[in-house]
Amino acid sequence: MKAIVTRKYGSPDVLQLNEVDKPTIKDDEVLVKVRAASVNAADWHMLRGAPFPIRFVSGLLKPKNAIPGADFSGVIEAAGSSVTEYKPGDEVFGDLSNSGWGAFAEYVAAPADAVVLKPTGVTFEEAAAAPMAGATALKGLRNQGQIQPGDKVLVIGAGGGVGTFAVQIAKSYGAEVTGVCSAGKVGMVRSIGADHVIDHSQDDVTQSDNLYDFILDTAAFRASSDYLPRLSDEGVYVLVGGSTKRMIQVMFAGGGKTPAGRKRISNFLSMPNRPDLDTLRALMESGKLKPAIGERYTLSELPEAMRRVEEGRAVGKAVIVMEHND
Template sequence: MKAIVSNKYGTPDSLQLLEVERAVPKEGEVLVKIQAASLNYGNLVLLSGTPFLARFAFGLFKPKYTIPGGDIAGIVEAVGMGVTQFKKGDEVFGDLSQSGWGGFAEYVSVPVKALVHKPANISFAEAAAVPMAGTTALQALRHKGVIQPGQKVLINGASGGVGTFAVQIAKAFGAEVTGVCSTGNVEILQAIGADHVIDYNKEDFTQSSDKYDLILAVNGYQPILSYMRALKDHGRYIMVGGQGKQMSEAMLLGPCLSVTSSKKLGNMLQRANQEDLHLLKELLEEEKLQPIIDKQFKLSEVPEAFRYFAEGHAKGKVVITMSED
């Protein structure tokens, strides 16, 4: 089978399209013929080996997982011993980030816990856009943020992969949602149901008198004290992803501020979870969730897709399709 292979940490230029041996599903696994996959921040970490602490999970000197790609959607080709949840021909989607990665390939063998059935009302490309970004948004809002109907929720970085899902999921839970984005992305947030849209080129939400019950920071740096001022008493601030100073503030300063205030500030790391995937599947079937796809690339164009994604300006998700057509 064809696969994108990364044998050393580096830039997108180090990725190679190679012929590799197709896996055979073990007990409790299914072999999936991949139709589409998508890019996430974790793919950049797996490619570059930075931040360095990530290497303790991904391989200290070279990548432990040589075929990147976490989000997939495809068709079950074969099932291993003991598998009853899926059968040959089932359409599925899932998150491989806790199951050895391997999504940028024509086939992958994966534990059943990483997959759920694909909704019939969306395409493979749309399904592949969902798992990691959708689960991140869901876990940040529901598990960490304890979102409640009627709350005022602000999403900073609302037009990216996680952000577009967060806006829609918060609306599905009955919140009043404000999305923060650049001028060129205002219409996207309006289209997916944001109640209010703030163009950060024209307005600084941290200087406004408006206060929020829950703030989700996906992209765009603001000092944690500025976020704190924008929270109501007993409000919550959650950072997902992030780099450098923003991450340090959320991890180190956030817990300290939380002790001395009624406001809770911190960060969250997404974990693959089949139960959360099932809930996302329901929201997709009920048309309360619509994946936003910015660009699609072929498998042979994965290095180009990485370069585009690394620029940080994608509107929604960047998707890889296995077909060369």
Template structure:
């Protein structure tokens, strides 16, 4: 089969389209013929080996996982004898980040608990946009943010992969949502239900007069003190992504602020979770959320797709069709 192979850390130029052995499912595994996959921030970490601490999980000197790719959508081609919930022909989607990656390929074998049935109202390309970004947004808003209906939510970086899901998930929970983005993305946020928008090119968040019950920081950089000022008493701040400085501040000062006051400030890492994937599937089939896709590339164009993605200006998700 064809697959994108990464044998050393570096730029997108180290990615090669190669012929590799088609995998055979073990007794508890599902063989999936991949129709589409997508790019997430975790794929950049796996490609570059940065930040360096990530190499503890991904391989110190070279990538432990030779075929990158976390999100997949495709068809079940075969199942092991102990697989209970899937059979050949099923349309599925899933997140491979906790079971060896391998999504940038024509086939992959995965444990069945990494998969869920694909939403019936999505194409394979749309379904491949959902797992990592959608679950990240869900876990940030529901699990860490403790969202309640009627709350006011601010999402900084609202037009990217995680951000567009965060806006819609917060709305599905009954929140009043303000999205922060650049001028060219205002229309996207309005189309997915944002109640208010802030163009960060025209308004500095340091000048915010509004306050919020929950703030989700997905992209860019704002000081943790800026976010703290914008929180209501008993409000929650969750750092999902952004600059290295934003991550450092959330990890170092977030716990201290949380211990010394009534505002809670934390960072989070997404954890692949089948129940959360099924929860998102149900929201999608109820037309409460939908993936936003910026561009689609072929498997042979993965290096080009990475070069575009790492610029940080994607409107929604970047998809790879297989």
């Protein structure tokens, strides 16, 4: 089968399209013919082995897992002897970031408990776009922010992977959503349901008079404290991602309540789990959530897709569409 292989850390140039053996499955795994995969910021972090601490998980000197890629969708071709809930022909999607990666390939061996059935009426591409970014947005809004109907929610990085899911999931909770993004993404962010969109090259949201119950920051390239004046009395600022420096600052500060009031700062690390995938499936099936796919690539074009995502240029999600010759 064809797969992207990385034998050393580096830029997208180290990604090679190679012919490799089709994976064999263990008793508790399924063999999935991959129909689509999607690119997350985590993929380029793994590619570069940066920030350095991730190497304690990904491999100190070179990547432990030769085939990258977490998010995928596809059709089960074979199921291991102890797998009871799936059979060949079932359409599934999942996130392999906690179970060996390997999604940027024509076939993948996935633990059965890392996949769920693909939502009906949703394309393979849409399903592959959802797992990591969708689950991160969901956890940020539901677990960290405890979002309520009527909340005023600000999503920073609303035109990116996590942001496009956050806008739609917040709307599904009945929130009033403002998205912040660059000029080229304004139309798309409006089209996915944001009530208000701020182009950060024109307006600085930290200088406005608006107050938000909840700020989800997926593009933290400025200090969290800049946003605190924009939080309502018991508002929550949740840092999802952005510059490593900002992430580390909030991580070491430990989050918690602000000294002067009841506002709260928090951050979290999203780990894949089945209940979140099931929630995303239900949201997609109901039509409340439609992954915003801004770009499509073939497997051989993965380096370009990675570059676009790393530079923050990708609009919504970048999806790899698998071309099988058999």
